[in-house]
Amino acid sequence: MNLICNLFSSLFPTLEGSAADRDREQAIDSSIRFAVLGLVKGSVFWLLISSVLGLVVSIKLHSPDYLGDSEFLTYGKVYPAFWNALVFGWLFNAGLACCAWILARLSGRPSGNSGLLAISSGAWNVAVVIGLIGIFRGELSPYRMLEFPSYAAPFLFAAFGGIGLWIVLTFKARAYRSAFASQWYALAGVFSFVWIYTVAQVMIFCLPAQGVFQAVVASWFKGNLFGLVIAPFAFATIYYLIPKALGQHIVGYRQAGIAFWSWIIFSSCSGLAALVSGPFPAWVASVGVVASFGLFLPITIFSMQFLSSLLASFSKIWDTISIRYIFYGVVALIASTLLIIVGSLRSVQDTVQFSQFDDGVRFLFLAGFAGMSFMGALYYILPRLLNKELASAGLADLQFWVQGLSIFVIALCAITGGIAHGSLLNGSTADAVAILQSTQSYLVLATIGYAMFLCGSMAYVVSFTWMLLAPRSEKEKSADLIKSAPELEYTPL
Amino acid sequence: MEDNRNQQELPELDASRANDESVIRVHAQIRRTPIAGSPIAFFTTIALIIVFVFGWFYFRRYFAGGDSHAYVADREQIAAMEAYLNRPKEPAGPVVVDGGALYAQQCSACHQANGQGLAGAFPPLAGSEWVTTGDGELPIKILLSGLGGEITVKGQTYNGAMPAFGAVFDDAEIAAVVNYIRGSWDNEASEVTAEQVAAVRADTGSRGTWTAAELQSHFE
Numbered sequence: 001m002n003l004i005c006n007l008f009s010s011l012f013p014t015l016e017g018s019a020a021d022r023d024r025e026q027a028i029d030s031s032i033r034f035a036v037l038g039l040v041k042g043s044v045f046w047l048l049i050s051s052v053l054g055l056v057v058s059i060k061l062h063s064p065d066y067l068g069d070s071e072f073l074t075y076g077k078v079y080p081a082f083w084n085a086l087v088f089g090w091l092f093n094a095g096l097a098c099c100a101w102i103l104a105r106l107s108g109r110p111s112g113n114s115g116l117l118a119i120s121s122g123a124w125n126v127a128v129v130i131g132l133i134g135i136f137r138g139e140l141s142p143y144r145m146l147e148f149p150s151y152a153a154p155f156l157f158a159a160f161g162g163i164g165l166w167i168v169l170t171f172k173a174r175a176y177r178s179a180f181a182s183q184w185y186a187l188a189g190v191f192s193f194v195w196i197y198t199v200a201q202v203m204i205f206c207l208p209a210q211g212v213f214q215a216v217v218a219s220w221f222k223g224n225l226f227g228l229v230i231a232p233f234a235f236a237t238i239y240y241l242i243p244k245a246l247g248q249h250i251v252g253y254r255q256a257g258i259a260f261w262s263w264i265i266f267s268s269c270s271g272l273a274a275l276v277s278g279p280f281p282a283w284v285a286s287v288g289v290v291a292s293f294g295l296f297l298p299i300t301i302f303s304m305q306f307l308s309s310l311l312a313s314f315s316k317i318w319d320t321i322s323i324r325y326i327f328y329g330v331v332a333l334i335a336s337t338l339l340i341i342v343g344s345l346r347s348v349q350d351t352v353q354f355s356q357f358d359d360g361v362r363f364l365f366l367a368g369f370a371g372m373s374f375m376g377a378l379y380y381i382l383p384r385l386l387n388k389e390l391a392s393a394g395l396a397d398l399q400f401w402v403q404g405l406s407i408f409v410i411a412l413c414a415i416t417g418g419i420a421h422g423s424l425l426n427g428s429t430a431d432a433v434a435i436l437q438s439t440q441s442y443l444v445l446a447t448i449g450y451a452m453f454l455c456g457s458m459a460y461v462v463s464f465t466w467m468l469l470a471p472r473s474e475k476e477k478s479a480d481l482i483k484s485a486p487e488l489e490y491t492p493l
Numbered sequence: 494m495e496d497n498r499n500q501q502e503l504p505e506l507d508a509s510r511a512n513d514e515s516v517i518r519v520h521a522q523i524r525r526t527p528i529a530g531s532p533i534a535f536f537t538t539i540a541l542i543i544v545f546v547f548g549w550f551y552f553r554r555y556f557a558g559g560d561s562h563a564y565v566a567d568r569e570q571i572a573a574m575e576a577y578l579n580r581p582k583e584p585a586g587p588v589v590v591d592g593g594a595l596y597a598q599q600c601s602a603c604h605q606a607n608g609q610g611l612a613g614a615f616p617p618l619a620g621s622e623w624v625t626t627g628d629g630e631l632p633i634k635i636l637l638s639g640l641g642g643e644i645t646v647k648g649q650t651y652n653g654a655m656p657a658f659g660a661v662f663d664d665a666e667i668a669a670v671v672n673y674i675r676g677s678w679d680n681e682a683s684e685v686t687a688e689q690v691a692a693v694r695a696d697t698g699s700r701g702t703w704t705a706a707e708l709q710s711h712f713e
Contacts, residue, residue, distance in 0.1 A: 025513070105513050176514065178521040240516070247510025252533030253523040282557035282566030289555070290548045300540035304533045322507045346555065346566070383506045390506060485509035490519040492526050 022484040024108070025384075031110035032100060033385050035117035039097035040378060040385075042125045044464050046089025051450070051457040053082035058410075058450040062443040072136045080147040081135045087145065087230065088128050088156070091366060094374035095233030096121065096163055099186040101381050102240045103167055106183055108175035113166065120162025127155035143204060143218035145225050150205050157197060164190040181256045185236035188264060192228035196221050212280055216272065223271015223288075226365060228264065234333075234370040235263075235302075237377040238326055242309045245323050245380055246316055249490045251308035252301070259301035266294035273344035277353065292344035299337045306330040321396050325376025328404050332368030336361055339415065351422035356442070360414025367453075368407045375403075375460070382467060388476050391466035395459050403456030409449035417442025590665050592673030599658065600670070608678040615653065616646035619678030622712070629685035631711045632671045633693045636662070639702035657702065664690040 059066045060075045067073045104111050111117070131148030134140065139149040148156065167190050171183055200221040203209045209217060239256075243249055250256070272288025310317055310327055317327050339361045342348055352358070379396055383389060390396060417439050424435045475481060528534070557563035557571065565571055597606065604610050608619035618624050623646060624632050639657035643650060658667065664687040671690075675682035 106517065108513060176517050178517050180517045180520055243511050243516045243520075244509055244513075245507050249519050249523065252531065253520050254526075254528065254531070255533055255537050256520075256524070258537060279564060281561040282555065282563045283559050283561070286551065286555045286557070286566055290551050293547050293551070294544050296547075297537070297540045297544045301533070301537055304536060308533075320507050380507050482506070482509070485512040488511035488515040488519045490522070492522065 022482065025105065027110045028104050029384055032104050032114045032117065035114045035121060036097050036101050036385060038118055039093045039100065039121045040382070042121065043090050043093035043097060044461055046085050046093060046128070047457050048461055050082055050085040050090050051454040053078055053085055055447070055450040055454050057082045058443070058447040062440050062447065077136055077138065077140070080140055081132055083145065084135065084147055085132060086366060087225065088131070091230050091370050091374065092124070094378065095230060095370065098237045098374050098377040098381065099189070099233050100167065102182050102236060103170045103186055106180055107170050107173055109173055111170055113169060116162055117166040120159045120166065123155065123159035124163065127152055127159050130155060141205070145222045146200055146204065146218060153201050160193060164194060180239065181260065182236040182240040184260055185232040185239065189229045189232035192224060192232070196224045196228065216275065216280060216284060219274045220271050223274070224268055226362065227267030227270060230366060230370045231267070234329065234373040237373045238306060238329065241322060241326050241377055241380060242306065243488055245320050246309070246313045247489060248309050248313045249488060250305050251312060252305045255301045256305070259298045262294065263298035266291045266298065270295060270340070270344065276346050276349045289344045289346065292341055295337055295341055299334060303334050321393065322376040322380035324400055325372045325379065329369050329373035329376065332364055332372060332407070336365035336369055339364070351426060352418050355418030355421045356414040357418030357422070360411045360418060363414065364407065364411035368411065372404070384482055386467060387481060388467055388470065388472060389481065391463050391470060395463040399456045399459040399463070402452050402459065406449045406452035406456060410446050410453065413442045413446035413449060590669040592669030595662070595666055595670050596673050608674065614651070616644060616649070616651045618674050619680065621646050624674050625680050625682040626711055628683060629671055629675060629689070630693055631708060632674065633667060633685060633690050634697060634708065635703060636667050636670060637694055638697060638700055640705070641702040642704045644705040654702065659694065664694065
């Protein structure tokens, strides 16, 4: 994709258009306001739901009797409901809201068909509700992240198809010939989801593959859902927001193409590493481990690009609310990807494979990297969409600290608890139940983390609702609240 | 200082510090301009080399030769498995069937390990005239085809169903079990052979369970 764009930009080195004026940006914003706000509302709703479910799951781990009388809230239903609400509810809505807005802005033209986006994003949320009801009714399938019952899948697929079509149309209608990394990643996420969801549904449910091959497809799907769909949406956000909010070009952007392709190639196989020691041909899991280790290449480039760009404007990081979230997201990306790499090695999996370790790393990756990046982007996007100031910078501050700390606590407890659990199981002769009880303090601490996460989500809900409902002040009505942006400063060497 | 001024201007809003068109233009420009001696290019190359070196050694160690039937990946595990498969085999000798083991598996649940049976339900084998009589043809017949209905053993009357083992055990196994029950618990009867079992099996053919009346002729 960037190859083609590169070709275009070398053929037509001068870019057309002078979109510096604020009127044009406002026209773009107003053309997609309804649709993107719908996605943001969905994300806020699902963030709250998944925070509550996460707390329930976490309490059930150390107090199995909690809500034990309720048939709908057994661990086997709440656990998948939590992860599906987190990924398909919160992260998809938030990620698509960010990507849709960014793509509309980068295309430089008001969107002519935002009705498509509004309808399909509404349908997406309905599909997630159907799926979750199916899970609570016990009609779930046993494959991780594919738990939605099969009757929810066509709705989900059709709704996503509409959103993806809008994104492709917006990209196609862009005013500038060249394409920016955010656009590559947004498109890659859309195409990947259509691809992996089709393959997974067909090979597991429609025309089931034979025997253990279903498990191979399921773990491939799970790895790709996080690596090829959620992560690209977050990369699109980070690549866009650093230049926009810091006025700092991405340092080392020349290597962005290598990072993009190596991330796509290695990430698409890294999910297979979960099959280590399973009843699969040995080379399948080995490919997964090597692909996971291959993530070392893109993560090196990402770390250098993002950290150098952020630290080049060090003094602005803490003053800029959205960038503060992005900074957290970048650090969480580096930490969680390194943990994914280390955790895929056979010798490490011998210890941590069936413990909380994996959940901790995934939570750090999803909530810490993707979630915090989307949150930061939304704090940048919302004032522009609504033409209002943030309701309260204090609430955004509070949310950053509470949620940042809670993600850290949850990930730390799950990861260290998982390592402790696994090494005790391997290295001691104690009773399995006694070993499980010895890790209880980690689980209790994680519950405190989830409770804090819920508090942070509440702060976000309050701040979003307040901003949505507050009447416009005189300053906000005057429409010069958001100034026209200057040119990006860059002097080639 | 400048940041503080910006913050004062927009206390609750992040400023846009670049417009979209310039973001695209500047980055397209960066991608077109090669930078000699860029540290990022250097470290990217280092990372690429590390990934390839790791991949190479990992494949050599854990790829199991790309064999899609291989479930063990580690070279040491593969070597151990091959050593097991190529282990020196014992020379094949006559197969000795352990009648005691077969009795413990199949018979002792009813007739008990001490051969006394259960009073009123299962007849005893120890000291039973049905076991020790003649050259052992009677117990062979019962084992092959089973026994149903009333039977009197050591003066007690039992009414049950002894299952047939003709399809479960081969001739040598039947012989081993018969020898075990005829030689244990002070029974001290003569041994039978697998050939004798084969002869009886051929003689009786396939049939239902015996009744005690049909077998009475062995006592005459």
